[in-house]
Structures are given as structure tokens and as C-alpha cells.
Amino acid sequence: MRRxxxxxxxxxxxxxxxxxxxxxxxxxxxxxxxxxxxSLDCRPSDAIALAARVGAPLFVAESVIDVAGVLEDGEDDDPDAAEDEVVEFRRFLDEVDPEDFQG
Known part of the structure; x- marks a missing residue:
């Protein structure tokens, strides 16, 4: 397509x-x-591959992000949820015993 x-x-x-x-x-x-x-209708996979090859910008409608978006590591809609995970992990570390991992 590029050619x-x-x-x-x-x-x-x-x-x-x-x-x-x-x-x-x-x-x-x-x-x-x-x-x-x-402007041409195009399969998203083909359009994205072409954009990557030619260095063209890629835009995604907010409505698509709302439905199909995935948060990257470290991102969270609820900041309290991240703190809860830290508290839970610390509790796990306090209670874990090395023998728990022996087969």
C-alpha cells in the first residue's frame, strides 16, 4: 500500500x-x-500498520477509548484503589513465610 x-x-x-x-x-x-x-474507510489493523510505516499520526475517538481503552500500568481511575493495593501487599509481606513457597 505504501508503494x-x-x-x-x-x-x-x-x-x-x-x-x-x-x-x-x-x-x-x-x-x-x-x-x-x-478520506477512505479502512480496516483499523491495515490503517494502523500503514500509519506506523509512514510515520502518520493516529487518532482514536474518545467514544472508542471509553469502550475499549486499557489503562497502562500505574494508571487507575480511583487513586484510593492504588493505595488499597499497597496496603494489601504490605499485609501479605508481613504474613508470608518462605516455607509457603516450597514445593
Whole structure:
């Protein structure tokens, strides 16, 4: 696809993951052609792979993030939950015995 775009003098402007419906993601690929910008429906996996290869920006609609977003390590919507995990882990460390791990 990259070679095809190069051959016709087009470039990738951006990729937008636009929505998710019943577990299916949808995306739009925006390219610039000699005739001007053009937005094409595209499989998200193909669009993301193309964007990565050509260095184009990737955008994801907030509605998609709300449904399918995953927090990275260290992120949490509830700061008290993180503190609760630390307290629980400390309690575990206080009570654990090395023999607990012997087979």
C-alpha cells in the first residue's frame, strides 16, 4: 500500500479509529492526492500498520477509548484503589513465610 501511494504521488495524512460497534472497530484513512484530501474507510489493523510505516499520526475517538481503552500500568481511575493495593501487599509481606513457597 505504501508503494502504491508513492507511485501515485499520494501521502498518508492521518488515521482515525472512528468507532466500535458490537466489538468491531472502524477506521478512516486520510490521504492527500493530486486532487486534494481524500478520506477512505479502512480496516483499523491495515490503517494502523500503514500509519506506523509512514510515520502518520493516529487518532482514536474518545467514544472508542471509553469502550475499549486499557489503562497502562500505574494508571487507575480511583487513586484510593492504588493505595488499597499497597496496603494489601504490605499485609501479605508481613504474613508470608518462605516455607509457603516450597514445593
Amino acid at each position: 502504491l501511494l508513492d507511485a501515485v504521488g499520494a501521502s498518508v495524512d492521518r488515521v482515525d479509529v472512528t468507532r466500535i460497534e458490537e466489538g468491531t472497530f472502524y477506521a478512516a484513512l486520510t490521504i492527500t492526492t493530486a486532487g486534494g484530501p481524500l
